[in-house]
Amino acid sequence: MTAVSTREHWIDTPHGRLFARRWTPAGAAVAAPVVLFHDSLGCVALWREFPGQLARASGREVIAYDRLGFGQSDAHPALLSRGFVEDEAQQGFAALRERLGLERFVAFGHSVGGGMAVGCAAAFGPACEALVLESAQAFVEDRTLEGIRAAERDFARPGQMARLEKYHGDKARWVLRAWVDTWLSPAFADWNLDARLAHLQCPLLCLHGEQDEFGSARHPERFVAQAAGPASMKLLADCGHVPHRQKADEVLAQVCAFLA
Template sequence: MNIQEHSEFIKLNDYELYTKAWQPETADNDATLAPIILMHDSLGSVDLWRDFPAQLASVSGRKVIAYDRLGFGRSSANPDVLSTDFVYAEAQQGFKALLQHYSIQQFIVMGHSVGGGMAVVIATEYQEQCRGLITISAQYEVEELTLSGIREAKTGFAQPGQLERLAKYHGDKAQWVLDAWTETWLSPSFRQWNLEHYVGKVQCPSLIIHGELDEYGTTAQAQKLFSGIQGDTELEILEGLHHMPHKEQPALVTALICDFVNDLS
């Protein structure tokens, strides 16, 4: 299936957010279907989704939209240190600006890692508009495994040439992006962060995907999301996969998502 791609910048107060959309080019594509909106991870960006959004749009027949949060990717630099409530706040910041710009009335939200936590909050903040919730490798709370994985990554990025890997996608914002992940999550004030207040308010159908060997969160993270959500929920623990199952086994993950969204309007 041919996919039409379109990127643009949208306004968030005095800043710009980079967005990109993938639209299936088929005569039978139903334009009334809710688009899938992607929320990236702590070091992520639109470009770091690579070809996954195009694959998802092609197989699902739905429009897929992603954006770089403020401070990430091609979006404007964030002049502030990331606040400890950033997971909760994104629903009323960049995500709200995206909905308004595209005049989106109904959507499915999908987030990877911390983006999965944001997706949970979004599903509760926009209950009338959110038709479905998908999380991949999402954290429900801060585990010691999460912190040890971040400490190890921080050590790795301190090695010569490693920060340049981030700069390829975030430009001169790379150090800010790294600190926004490591320093926020490792700070004592973030230790009690969790999604307890939000999970029980999710009302839409939900799909929870988690790699069995995720190095940033045990399967208990997924189990707590699954047991906490009151609506129809599916849990997929993927054997042998890690924190990036959509990159490790894209066909498998895409198929799971498409089976889920096929039942949604």
């Protein structure tokens, strides 16, 4: 089995430090690294075994980072703006790209991280060689909002916030409110990624669970329909919102074949 080494980085930004980790397989090919963009409650640690598995399977370096306010990164100084998804390209990711010298990259985004990956691919053009979206949202759908409301009720039960505190520490309540309050805000109701998708030129792969509790197949369908470059989608049977855990082998096979 190919050995994979890890290295950690701290990245300074105008608003605080970001934490990042990179997984490098032995004899890694000279190919663009895969940058992972986490979901609304996620962080580097919550990718669990997947980054190492992807590095080993693809032969590429894999990089993940905690956005400001999440995981081991510094606390976020404010509430999220309506444009927080698109803005990540010129904020946290731009700082990561400069610090690690990423001339080329593959963007892989899960859930809201998929929207951020779209924004990065659109903003940096030819530097983004390929884009993988997993359970990503292209617009605000009733199913997404229903899933968020259900999750909010779950976290209100005794002891449930400890699940977030394990990964985000004293930032956990901000993490939850940033997700719930932003998406449920009337000001966010007409948000979508259509303008960014029109600028995508790189190949796009959309993976989506058929039982995704936070979005229907309308999302990958819209990504594929709106993207300016070559695009394809794969619906995963018996799979919910986290394919890289629920269907890890299938996700790895799909992504590696796409990148090859």
